[in-house]
Structures are given as C-alpha cells and as structure tokens.
C-alpha cells in the first residue's frame with residue numbers, strides 16, 4: 001500500500017491516512033466565533049478524504065488574535081460554535097484537529113485583503129479598532145508597527161492558563177488533536193527568537209531561557225488534553241532572518257518537547273521579521289521545509305509533519321517512503337482542490353476510487369459518469 005494511504009496511530013487516535021490539511025486562517029469569524037463559512041471550509045476537506053483536518057490558528061485569548069476576523073476559543077460559547085465542525089469532520093471519517101495560538105506582537109493587524117499591516121483609519125471606520133499587544137519584550141515587529149507591552153509574570157501565567165483552558169475546551173468540543181502554534185513569528189516563536197526576546201530574566205537570554213516559556217505552555221497543554229489524544233506543535237525550525245537562532249536550537253527544543261510528551265513537530269520556518277502575514281524565511285522551492293522535518297525526526301525520534309509546497313501525490317509519497325516525515329500537511333493545494341487527498345489515492349493506486357472511496361453521496365453518481373465518459377471517449381468539439 002502507498003505510505004500516504006497508511007493509517008497512523010498516535011496515542012489512542014488513528015488517522016486514516018497521512019494527509020493533514022494545514023491550518024489556514026480565514027479571517028472570517030465574528031468576535032472570534034465560527035460561522036457557516038468555517039463549516040463549509042473545513043467540511044469540504046473532510047469530504048475530500050483528508051486523514052485529519054486542522055482548523056486555523058484559533059486564539060486562546062482575545063488579545064492573541066492576529067485580526068478581528070480570527071477564530072477564538074477563549075470561552076465555552078466559542079467552543080460551542082466549533083463543536084459541530086468537529087462533529088462533521090468526524091462523520092466523514094477524518095480526524096478533527098485545531099491549532100491553538102496567540103499572536104503576541106503580531107496581533108491587532110489588518111485582515112490580509114485590507115493590507116496586512118497595522119490597523120489604520122480605514123479599518124477603524126469598518127469597526128476594527130486596534131488593541132494593546134503583548135510580547136516577550138517591548139520590541140515591535142518593525143517600523144510603523146505597534147509597540148508591545150512586555151509580559152510580566154502574571155501575564156505569562158495568564159497566557160499559560162489560557163492555552164491549557166483552550167486545550168480543555170478543544171477536547172470538550174470534540175477535537176482529537178490540538179496543535180500549539182510556535183511558528184511564523186507569533187507569541188511562542190517570539191519567545192524562542194533573540195530577535196524578539198530581549199528579556200534578562202529566566203525567560204530570556206540563552207537558548208534554555210528562551211525555550212522556557214514555550215516549553216511551559218507545551219507541558220500545560222499536554223497536561224490539560226486527554227492522555228489518549230496527541231498534541232502537535234508547529235515550529236519555525238529556523239527564523240530565516242539575520243541574527244536569528246540556529247537550527248541546532250530547534251533540535252535541542254524538539255528533544256525537550258519529546259520529553260514533555262509532544263507527539264509531532266510540524267516543521268515550518270520563518271515569520272519572525274517582515275510584515276504581519278507575509279513571512280520572511282528560507283528560499284522557497286518544492287518541499288523546501290522537508291529537510292527540517294527529516295532532521296528533527298532523525299536526530300530526536302519525535303514524530304514530524306512536513307509542510308510547504310508539497311503539491312504532488314508522488315512527491316508526498318516519496319517524503320514518507322524515504323522516512324523524512326510521518327505526515328504531510330497540505331495547504332494551498334487543498335484550497336485549490338479540496339479533494340486533493342482523494343485524487344492522491346487515485347494517482348498512487350492507479351485505481352478509479354469513485355465507487356469505493358468517495359463519499360456515498362457522490363461516489364455512485366461519479367462511477368456512472370465514469371462509464372458514460374469511457375464510452376464517449378475524450379470530449380472533442382467536433383463530436384458534439
């Protein structure tokens with residue numbers, strides 16, 4: 001069997017195949033609450049045969065949102081709006097997953113289609129008012145960005161607790177995987193990076209100090225989420241900016257995460273500098289972040305997920321067959337083709353899977369259509 005189609009058991013949860021839909025912010029929530037868009041957005045990936053569908057970065061507290069349109073999970077009312085989405089994903093045989101995040105100094109931004117920068121007069125006129133952002137240190141993202149307030153011990157404790165509460169709510173809402181967002185220049189990545197973390201207390205300084213807070217959050221989430229459900233963590237393995245931390249620090253961090261009971265490191269990169277959502281990082285090419293997943297898996301023994309410009313089923317299959325990662329995450333390709341996983345199955349097995357693997361509501365009709373097309377041959381204008 002193709003590696004991509006093999007189930008993967010993590011603790012007590014089994015993904016039916018190795019395709020995970022990568023978390024992708026929709027900037028379409030109202031006061032942090034999910035609506036019809038989110039049901040359709042995530043539902044179609046489950047219909048499309050993904051092994052797990054990961055909901056976008058979902059804020060653990062209101063000030064941790066990137067934009068006014070971010071999903072949140074800081075109250076039971078927010079979780080109640082997410083529960084039907086998790087239930088629908090499960091009903092399609094896929095595993096419901098959710099990313100938990102806090103944007104830190106990259107909060108209070110414009111939605112991408114309004115410009116990606118700090119909120120301005122036009123946004124305020126639309127009702128999107130700026131708010132005070134927090135970070136490890138009072139170092140803004142760049143010129144023209146909001147000055148963050150450096151978090152004190154009480155602030156750190158609140159955020160740690162907010163992540164743990166979010167994990168409890170995610171479990172209660174029916175999610176079987178939570179992923180901690182420790183990438184792309186958001187709060188937990190800010191703690192790891194000397195470019196954003198200039199603290200001189202126990203949470204800054206050398207690599208061990210800069211890892212301390214993200215590790216505390218990882219332990220708090222692990223303790224709050226049921227032992228039979230896996231916890232993932234998305235890491236910017238390198239900052240991808242001058243003066244950023246070396247890849248070796250991420251190896252040491254992944255070892256500590258493994259000891260903390262984290263099951264999978266989802267290996268991304270970049271985002272610590274540059275604009276709000278257009279992240280700077282390593283040069284982009286097909287599968288450009290796979291070497292990170294491969295190295296962390298090999299040197300630490302923790303499970304890894306590869307992400308970034310994985311576009312082709314055979315490319316994804318080779319990543320798994322060569323032992324470079326345990327899972328592949330598919331982002332924009334799935335936006336373009338929500339049935340990516342079903343098509344990958346057909347490409348890798350050479351079988352027409354419409355009758356057996358597509359949802360029953362579509363599969364029978366498609367197999368009838370396949371017979372009709374086989375009789376007619378390829379469409380040509382002259383044959384009309």
Ligand SMILES: Cc1cc2nc3c(=O)[nH]c(=O)nc-3n(C[C@H](O)[C@H](O)[C@H](O)COP(=O)(O)O)c2cc1C
Nearest residue numbers: 022023024025056057307308309310330331332333
């Ligand atoms: C619209 C959009 C929203 C995104 N939002 C998130 C997010 O919420 N959390 C995250 O970790 N990455 C986010 N990303 C990054 C993707 O998860 C993924 O890592 C990236 O797009 C590279 O994978 P791809 O080449 O398969 O798209 C987003 C990407 C896109 C295109």
